[in-house]
Amino acid sequence: xxFQAVVVLxxxxxxTAGCTFLSxxxxxxxEDAVSSxxxxxxxxxxxxxxxxxxxxxxxxxxxxxxxxxxxxxxSEGAVTIVSFLRDGVPVAPALTNGSYIDGFAAFLSAxxxxxxxxxxxxxxxxxxxxxSVEDRRALSTSSLDNLDEAALAFxxxxxxxxxxxxxxxxxxxxxxxxxxxxxCLASSEAASVAFTVTGG
Numbered sequence: 386x387x388f389q390a391v392v393v394l395x396x397x398x399x400x401t402a403g404c405t406f407l408s409x410x411x412x413x414x415x416e417d418a419v420s421s422x423x424x425x426x427x428x429x430x431x432x433x434x435x436x437x438x439x440x441x442x443x444x445x446x447x448x449x450x451x452x453x454x455x456x457x458x459x460s461e462g463a464v465t466i467v468s469f470l471r472d473g474v475p476v477a478p479a480l481t482n483g484s485y486i487d488g489f490a491a492f493l494s495a496x497x498x499x500x501x502x503x504x505x506x507x508x509x510x511x512x513x514x515x516x517s518v519e520d521r522r523a524l525s526t527s528s529l530d531n532l533d534e535a536a537l538a539f540x541x542x543x544x545x546x547x548x549x550x551x552x553x554x555x556x557x558x559x560x561x562x563x564x565x566x567x568x569c570l571a572s573s574e575a576a577s578v579a580f581t582v583t584g585g
Contacts, residue, residue, distance in 0.1 A: 422449045423456055423500065423569035425554040427510075427578040434582050440512035440524060440542050442578060446554060446569075448500040454569035455497045455556075460510040461535070462493045462557030464526050467575040472546040478538035479523070488533040493557040500569060512542055524550075529557065545584040551575040 423446050430441035444464065446456050457463035469476045485492045500506055514520045523539040530536045542548060553575050556568040 423447065423454070423554060423571050424449050425552075425571065425576045427550075427552060427576045429578050429580040432580060434580060436522070436543055436545065436582060436584060440522070440580065440582075442510040442524070444508040444510050444554070444576075445505060446500065446508065447505040448502050448569060449572075450569070451502055452567065453499050453501055454567045456500045456506060456554075456569050457493065457496055457557050458498045458506065458508060459496045460508055461496075461527050462489070462529055463508070463554055464510065464552050465528070465555050466526055466538070466540065467551040467553055468549075469540050469551075470549045471544060473549075476540060478526075478540045481537050481539075482530065482532075483527070483535040483537050485535065489527075489529050489535045490533050490558065493529060497558070497568075514539075526552075528555075529559075542582060545582050547579065547581050549577065549579045551577045 426445040428443050428445065430443070434440055444460060448454060498506070510524065512522050512524050514522050521541045522543040523541045526538045527535040554571040556571065
């Protein structure tokens, strides 16, 4: 991983009635972005994984607007979970913070790239961890906090079952922190993907 993170043990996660985590910066970016649209899709490399395998998802971003705009080429800071289910039951994430050597905003800014109208970009989103019983395999999402750190959420995917998740693309930087270039305005429609984890 590309940051100095607080160690998190993904054990004993609680189940909740629903999970939606939108930061103020995500809301501001959506409100202030230019009138260009980016459509998001999510796909899985496989329909089923064993508990020992890395979950490999791919985020597809397509500029459906009429002008150039910028998107993130990494999943960090750019994905927010709308719902995350295992066998139909909501899963809650483990939360922590991570610091980057030059600050999280600098990392996010360095990974913004222009996207022409009609062009598409594929962004990998893979699970992390799984090296020990305590270090559970999980998909992660993050957002920029007020201390220039990453507010991290780890969504465990190591228990057998059918996983269904919906997510939205968000521009990772608030308008005041964004470099030159217009951020793509994301569609409010969530993208969904499903995969199964087996006990093998």
